[in-house]
Amino acid sequence: MIAWRRALCAAAFAAAAASAWACGEDAGDAGDAECPRSNPECKEIATVEAGAQAVVKRRCVDCHGRDLSGSLTKLPGVADTIQGEPVELYPPNLTNDETGIGTWSDEALAVAIRSGIDEESQALCPQMTHYSQMSDFEVYSIVKYLRDIPKVRKNVPRSVCPPTKTKEQQGSTR
Numbered sequence: 001m002i003a004w005r006r007a008l009c010a011a012a013f014a015a016a017a018a019s020a021w022a023c024g025e026d027a028g029d030a031g032d033a034e035c036p037r038s039n040p041e042c043k044e045i046a047t048v049e050a051g052a053q054a055v056v057k058r059r060c061v062d063c064h065g066r067d068l069s070g071s072l073t074k075l076p077g078v079a080d081t082i083q084g085e086p087v088e089l090y091p092p093n094l095t096n097d098e099t100g101i102g103t104w105s106d107e108a109l110a111v112a113i114r115s116g117i118d119e120e121s122q123a124l125c126p127q128m129t130h131y132s133q134m135s136d137f138e139v140y141s142i143v144k145y146l147r148d149i150p151k152v153r154k155n156v157p158r159s160v161c162p163p164t165k166t167k168e169q170q171g172s173t174r
């Protein structure tokens with residue numbers, strides 16, 4: 001029974017990943033139907049491979065870099081000032097080094113990815129997408145992948161968030 005459900009869970013994720021590839025952009029995550037957050041097995045069976053696919057499919061690599069070591073240059077496409085306030089966004093180092101997410105717990109990472117809240121309970125800049133619908137399987141696969149890839153020692157400057165104005169600006173969800 002357990003083995004069967006695991007197989008189903010993995011198959012659903014593979015299908016979702018495949019369809020997302022086929023359709024280009026976000027084709028929705030059919031894996032969520034079989035891998036609801038409440039199903040602990042989906043966290044247990046998280047895999048590095050699924051994480052590797054997810055960071056590309058979810059475009060984490062577009063901002064955090066191919067090796068996910070973050071960026072020392074500002075995120076392009078964001079105005080230098082918004083409402084007269086300076087804005088500087090540096091996608092942080094997500095590798096397992098202490099200059100990256102090495103000291104973060106798996107749970108804190110899942111919260112940051114889903115809710116945009118960091119490990120000190122501070123809101124991340126809204127440009128960091130909130131993947132609020134992400135299943136346990138996918139989010140913990142990403143965490144496993146981040147723990148697995150080579151550590152990069154890189155001190156990325158702290159971002160200066162734009163002034164928050166409306167709820168919409170704050171809560172971009174996917």
Ligand code: HEC
Pocket residue numbers: 054055058059060061062063064075089090091092093094100101109112113118123124125127128129131142158159161
């Ligand atoms: C549009 C660009 C963009 C995309 C896409 C993006 N991020 Fe981010 N991310 C950022 C920025 C900018 C920050 C820093 C925000 C801040 O410091 O307030 C950030 C912060 C984070 C943090 C907190 C790290 C820290 O040290 O504070 C984590 C974890 C994270 N991102 C993971 C991810 C993952 C995983 C994905 C894909 C599922 C992803 N991000 C996609 C731009 C992005």
